[in-house]
Amino acid sequence: xxxxxxxxxxxxxxxxxxxxxxxxxxxxxxxxxxxxxxxxxxxxxxxxxxxxxxxxxxxxxxxxxxxxxxxxxxxxxxxxxxxxxxxxxxxxxxxxxxxxxxxxxxxxxxxxxxxxxxxxxxxxxxxxxxxxxxxxxxxxxxxxxxxxxxxxxxxxxxxxxxxxxxxxxxxxxxxxxxxxxxxxxxxxxxxxxxxxxxxxxxxxxxxxxxxxxxxxxxxxxxxxxxxxxxxxxxxxxxxxxxxxxxxxxxxxxxxxxxxxxxxxxxxxxxxxxxxxxxxxxxxxxxxxxxxxxxxxxxxxxxxxxxxxxxxxxxxxxxxxxxxxxxxxxxx
Amino acid sequence: xxxxxxxxxxxxxxxxxxxxxxxxxxxxxxxxxxxxxxxxxxxxxxxxxxxxxxxxxxxxxxxxxxxxxxxxxxxxxxxxxxxxxxxxxxxxxxxxxxxxxxxxxxxxxxxxxxxxxxxxxxxxxxxxxxxxxxxxxxxxxxxxxxxxxxxxxxxxxxxxxxxxxxxxxxxxxxxxxxxxxxxxxxxxxxxxxxxxxxxxxxxxxxxxxxxxxxxxxxxxxxxxxxxxxxxxxxxxxxxxxxxxxxxxxxxxxxxxxxxxxxxxxxxxxxxxxxxxxxxxxxx
Numbered sequence: 001x002x003x004x005x006x007x008x009x010x011x012x013x014x015x016x017x018x019x020x021x022x023x024x025x026x027x028x029x030x031x032x033x034x035x036x037x038x039x040x041x042x043x044x045x046x047x048x049x050x051x052x053x054x055x056x057x058x059x060x061x062x063x064x065x066x067x068x069x070x071x072x073x074x075x076x077x078x079x080x081x082x083x084x085x086x087x088x089x090x091x092x093x094x095x096x097x098x099x100x101x102x103x104x105x106x107x108x109x110x111x112x113x114x115x116x117x118x119x120x121x122x123x124x125x126x127x128x129x130x131x132x133x134x135x136x137x138x139x140x141x142x143x144x145x146x147x148x149x150x151x152x153x154x155x156x157x158x159x160x161x162x163x164x165x166x167x168x169x170x171x172x173x174x175x176x177x178x179x180x181x182x183x184x185x186x187x188x189x190x191x192x193x194x195x196x197x198x199x200x201x202x203x204x205x206x207x208x209x210x211x212x213x214x215x216x217x218x219x220x221x222x223x224x225x226x227x228x229x230x231x232x233x234x235x236x237x238x239x240x241x242x243x244x245x246x247x248x249x250x251x252x253x254x255x256x257x258x259x260x261x262x263x264x265x266x267x268x269x270x271x272x273x274x275x276x277x278x279x280x281x282x283x284x285x286x287x288x289x290x291x292x293x294x295x296x297x298x299x300x301x302x303x304x305x306x307x308x309x310x311x312x313x314x315x316x317x318x319x320x321x322x323x324x325x326x327x328x329x330x331x
Numbered sequence: 332x333x334x335x336x337x338x339x340x341x342x343x344x345x346x347x348x349x350x351x352x353x354x355x356x357x358x359x360x361x362x363x364x365x366x367x368x369x370x371x372x373x374x375x376x377x378x379x380x381x382x383x384x385x386x387x388x389x390x391x392x393x394x395x396x397x398x399x400x401x402x403x404x405x406x407x408x409x410x411x412x413x414x415x416x417x418x419x420x421x422x423x424x425x426x427x428x429x430x431x432x433x434x435x436x437x438x439x440x441x442x443x444x445x446x447x448x449x450x451x452x453x454x455x456x457x458x459x460x461x462x463x464x465x466x467x468x469x470x471x472x473x474x475x476x477x478x479x480x481x482x483x484x485x486x487x488x489x490x491x492x493x494x495x496x497x498x499x500x501x502x503x504x505x506x507x508x509x510x511x512x513x514x515x516x517x518x519x520x521x522x523x524x525x526x527x528x529x530x531x532x533x534x535x536x537x538x539x540x541x542x543x544x545x546x547x548x549x550x551x552x553x554x555x556x557x558x559x560x561x562x563x564x565x566x567x568x569x570x571x572x573x574x575x576x577x578x579x580x581x582x583x584x585x586x587x588x589x590x591x592x593x594x595x596x597x598x599x600x601x602x603x604x605x606x607x608x609x610x611x612x613x614x
Contacts, residue, residue, distance in 0.1 A: 045475070069471055072505070077464050077498035084468020087453070088476065089400065092468075108495070111458050112465060116447060 009306025031059025098139025144273025408462025460493030551576030
């Protein structure tokens with residue numbers, strides 16, 4: 001904080017989640033979902049690299065201590081051991097943070113898990129600006145790295161409902177998966193009675209003919225907020241949630257964009273190599289004549305600070321999404 | 332679905348029989364290298380005695396069913412030693428002997444750096460420092476499932492410079508993985524020269540011991556000593572086992588042994604006959 005700056009907030013505990021505005025929340029949806037999956041399937045095992053409590057897998061470890069392996073502060077060993085466990089027929093869920101999984105163990109994910117087609121589930125916490133701890137802890141480019149690895153499935157869930165459903169779905173899915181994790185007290189936005197996660201499928205959460213939000217991760221609830229703001233101005237906005245970045249649901253996105261060519265992508269990630277890139281690539285391939293605005297983290301490492309402050313500072317709030325839509329429609 | 336033969340590869344602890352297997356492996360290595368004209372022939376020859384002991388005195392496998400779930404696993408971390416592994420797999424009947432003639436050829440399963448898509452190759456090594464990490468996971472997984480299969484990982488002296496090797500060394504010791512054996516091949520030669528000049532690793536046996544491993548160091552060409560070391564590893568409970576083997580690159584072919592730089596050997600077409608003669612003379 002520069003001298004004379006107004007104090008807008010402070011960096012929270014690393015475990016602090018942003019639940020501001022959430023009507024409902026759930027505690028540790030991943031950990032509890034993993035226990036349910038493991039109760040039904042004895043092949044499921046868990047590992048972490050000294051981040052059990054911080055990735056909610058402590059819930060599993062307490063329920064199944066003999067099926068849980070603490071690997072210590074050693075991410076290469078974490079991913080390598082997970083691959084070895086998978087090769088004996090087990091289904092390992094290995095947790096750490098996005099930054100450590102991708103930056104420290106990239107070769108082990110690429111070769112051990114992806115090239116080796118090991119049935120490993122990498123669960124990575126603190127995606128993007130879900131932590132105020134600055135550049136060392138904010139996983140801002142992990143989706144770009146993971147999307148470029150052949151054969152890897154990449155998932156960025158948007159709320160507690162999807163975290164829980166995706167946990168069960170990826171246990172059933174045969175092959176290596178990288179999933180971003182929302183941990184602790186997690187907002188619950190989607191109704192489990194009507195939403196169903198499926199690997200590789202995008203979901204149209206709201207339809208509208210004027211502008212299309214194509215979003216992933218925690219930006220989807222913000223896109224829904226922005227759509228409600230626009231509704232008051234008689235602008236009808238669609239929201240397509242792309243929970244699986246890879247394989248990318250080209251059909252769902254292309255179908256929507258052919259109908260609604262004004263498009264705002266929204267991701268909790270740098271705007272290069274993630275969702276915006278996937279949409280732009282697809283639009284070029286399909287020769288879709290679209291107008292695209294990209295909401296995401298700019299090409300920079302981010303500051304530390306409170307989560308609302310960071311969302312404002314880097315342009316990730318519902319207001320920024322609505323403004324991007326308004327600008328598209330104006331020009 | 333056809334029923335795969337459950338017949339186990341017969342094992343022997345007779346040093347004379349093992350020495351005969353080692354000579355066969357070296358002949359296979361020369362055969363592969365001669366067709367390509369170059370390659371990691373120094374490593375293949377240097378590790379032949381160790382592989383003969385592992386494959387024909389220790390490893391519980393079914394040659395007709397290389398994916399048998401209770402098999403002992405041999406993980407080649409150093410993918411470029413593939414030439415030596417293929418020789419052992421062919422000698423064991425896991426891949427056809429005739430296939431050795433395809434080594435390194437376009438479209439062959441016997442790639443210069445061994446890929447796991449080839450029968451009998453457990454993991455894709457080659458990006459060094461991976462093998463032991465996966466070996467630890469396999470040993471944990473097998474133990475959890477109540478299988479008594481053993482896991483062997485062959486790694487190199489140079490790989491002791493990779494941080495991941497020591498991450499895994501900690502984990503194996505922490506979990507008391509006594510069905511896991513790391514074979515550390517010290518041939519004193521890595522891509523840029525001898526480890527003492529590139530990045531010193533000695534006293535390497537002391538390092539494994541300090542990490543809590545049951546550690547032995549033997550001459551990697553002394554078959555009775557190798558048999559004894561593997562027997563001790565098999566019968567010592569509670570800790571993972573490190574067998575540091577000192578080997579000579581190109582062992583069995585004097586012309587290759589005496590080369591100063593033998594990490595990747597190129598040989599003129601006329602000199603292969605000389606190499607074969609030297610191998611037969613050494614046996």
